[in-house]
Amino acid sequence: MTDIKTTSARTLRGQVAVVGVGETEYYKRGEAPDPEFKLALEAIVTACENAGISPTEIDGFTSYSNDRSDASRLAAALGIDDLRLANMQWGGGGGGGSAAIANASAAIATGGAECVVVFRALAQGQFGRFGQGPQRNTISGENAHTIPYGLMTPAQMFAMKVQRFMHDHGVEQAALRAISMASYHHAQHNPRAVMYGRPLTEEIYDESRWIVEPFHLYDCCQENDGAAAMILVSAERAKDFPHPPCYLLSAVSGSHHRAGAPVHNAPDYATSTFKTVAPRLYRMGGVEASDVDVLQSYENFTGGVMMSIVEHGFCHPDEVNEFFVNDRFLSPSGDLPLNTSGGNLAECYMHGLGLNIEAVRQIWGESTSQVNDAEVSMVISGPMVTPVSACIFGAESTI
Amino acid sequence: MNDYYLNQGLPKPVASPDGLDGPFWEAAQQGILKLQKCRGCGKFQWGPEWICHRCHSFDLGFSEVDASGRIYSYERVWHPVHPALKEQGAYLVVLVELPHADQVRMVGNLIGDAEQDVLIGSDVKAVYEHHPDDDPSHTLINWALTQ
Numbered sequence: 272m273t274d275i276k277t278t279s280a281r282t283l284r285g286q287v288a289v290v291g292v293g294e295t296e297y298y299k300r301g302e303a304p305d306p307e308f309k310l311a312l313e314a315i316v317t318a319c320e321n322a323g324i325s326p327t328e329i330d331g332f333t334s335y336s337n338d339r340s341d342a343s344r345l346a347a348a349l350g351i352d353d354l355r356l357a358n359m360q361w362g363g364g365g366g367g368g369s370a371a372i373a374n375a376s377a378a379i380a381t382g383g384a385e386c387v388v389v390f391r392a393l394a395q396g397q398f399g400r401f402g403q404g405p406q407r408n409t410i411s412g413e414n415a416h417t418i419p420y421g422l423m424t425p426a427q428m429f430a431m432k433v434q435r436f437m438h439d440h441g442v443e444q445a446a447l448r449a450i451s452m453a454s455y456h457h458a459q460h461n462p463r464a465v466m467y468g469r470p471l472t473e474e475i476y477d478e479s480r481w482i483v484e485p486f487h488l489y490d491c492c493q494e495n496d497g498a499a500a501m502i503l504v505s506a507e508r509a510k511d512f513p514h515p516p517c518y519l520l521s522a523v524s525g526s527h528h529r530a531g532a533p534v535h536n537a538p539d540y541a542t543s544t545f546k547t548v549a550p551r552l553y554r555m556g557g558v559e560a561s562d563v564d565v566l567q568s569y570e571n572f573t574g575g576v577m578m579s580i581v582e583h584g585f586c587h588p589d590e591v592n593e594f595f596v597n598d599r600f601l602s603p604s605g606d607l608p609l610n611t612s613g614g615n616l617a618e619c620y621m622h623g624l625g626l627n628i629e630a631v632r633q634i635w636g637e638s639t640s641q642v643n644d645a646e647v648s649m650v651i652s653g654p655m656v657t658p659v660s661a662c663i664f665g666a667e668s669t670i
Numbered sequence: 671m672n673d674y675y676l677n678q679g680l681p682k683p684v685a686s687p688d689g690l691d692g693p694f695w696e697a698a699q700q701g702i703l704k705l706q707k708c709r710g711c712g713k714f715q716w717g718p719e720w721i722c723h724r725c726h727s728f729d730l731g732f733s734e735v736d737a738s739g740r741i742y743s744y745e746r747v748w749h750p751v752h753p754a755l756k757e758q759g760a761y762l763v764v765l766v767e768l769p770h771a772d773q774v775r776m777v778g779n780l781i782g783d784a785e786q787d788v789l790i791g792s793d794v795k796a797v798y799e800h801h802p803d804d805d806p807s808h809t810l811i812n813w814a815l816t817q
């Protein structure tokens with residue numbers, strides 16, 4: 272057994288491709304006309320139509336963030352004959368978006384499944400919100416050490432990290448604003464976006480209320496209802512589909528030493544959790560930051576986007592104020608087009624799977640804010656949670 | 671009127687049913703800071719866990735700690751996310767690093783004007799906010815700048 276053979280067998284690079292994507296209509300939180308499970312089905316069927324296959328060809332499901340649409344119920348509802356993969360990535364928020372793609376791809380690459388759908392569905396009217404504190408008399412466990420002090424929502428959890436990073440590196444509010452401006456700019460070109468027709472100006476941002484310093488209203492993601500899905504098959508099979516193959520170059524997940532230490536005790540605290548993950552992402556993909564043509568970075572809060580862009584090597588932490596300027600992030604003219612569908616801030620908060628779909632559309636040339644000749648398209652999923660994940664898609668020319 | 675930092679009505683802390691943090695909450699009601707300490711390697715860890723992350727000993731206890739530290743990070747909350755905080759206005763949450771306990775961190779409120787400038791690195795000391803008449807009775811640990 273040679274080292275080369277072992278090494279080449281242990282990568283996802285070029286082994287799997289996306290052949291179909293789909294989403295439901297995106298709704299404001301609580302406004303979906305349908306239950307969550309039906310939304311999941313609609314997105315999956317739409318993705319199958321986009322790929323030109325019958326839903327019965329699916330033999331695997333992967334998701335994340337404890338998606339409530341059970342794989343076996345989906346398989347039964349869709350009449351699937353031979354379910355081969357039912358996989359859930361641990362962890363909350365959107366940290367699992369690209370990990371669910373990695374898990375699906377690993378199964379396909381190793382013969383565990385042939386045609387896997389990655390999906391995420393959310394109906395908060397049916398199941399309740401993220402951004403509200405719990406209303407009960409007592410609380411125990413880790414939450415007992417934070418909630419009684421009024422620290423109870425994701426915005427409040429992550430503001431603490433971002434504040435420390437901004438302190439350490441002298442980051443100014445305008446850096447966060449540039450991220451929000453990019454998402455809203457791109458949403459004005461995207462009719463699917465919930466914020467389509469609702470442009471943002473610097474003045475509106477500056478005058479918007481604080482949610483929790485350093486986050487203004489426009490630094491925080493929406494909460495939405497809807498569902499999104501993506502169909503993956505092996506690279507060999509991918510040539511027979513309507514779209515040109517969108518190859519997976521890399522997909523990794525994880526977190527650093529004791530990132531999950533309770534009560535804000537991660538030793539390396541002011542981080543997007545990508546310091547150990549990003550080097551593995553680039554190593555598997557065989558690319559560097561400078562090769563990336565277009566970037567989707569999950570905005571739970573703009574501060575996480577900022578730290579994740581730093582930790583993926585696009586910018587030195589002490590040069591954030593110079594790097595995070597509006598024009599850099601706009602498609603097609605900027606040198607790092609960012610969140611080109613409008614992202615979680617302005618397209619839809621589908622726990623980030625919409626970002627992965629947008630990255631694929633960039634490779635296909637189908638984005639509403641298309642980057643010229645996009646060949647390397649990257650996604651950063653769920654900064655600041657643990658585990659996080661990221662992936663890189665490539666056009667035929669990258670293989 | 672009372673001396674509580676936050677308006678009443680948030681969930682009240684109780685010891686974890688599995689017993690992991692019971693000694694912490696009991697000590698707090700007596701105005702003492704006790705944190706988890708490993709008998710194997712003598713180091714503190716927080717939040718509490720069943721095993722020491724350094725030496726993997728299961729022999730863990732709770733030790734009293736000098737209840738002073740410095741502000742590692744902070745946030746000023748404006749948007750109320752709980753009905754009890756509707757009339758609260760802004761409030762300050764601090765993450766405090768404890769040099770006497772191997773730099774573990776705790777979350778609490780910073781006593782004083784909610785709109786004060788907060789400086790990361792400032793020295794603080796614990797302020798015990800006792801709620802003896804609540805059901806269940808409990809004590810919160812807040813922080814005040816050291817003059």
Ligand SMILES: [Zn+2]
Nearest residue numbers: 708711722725
């Ligand atoms: Zn130990």
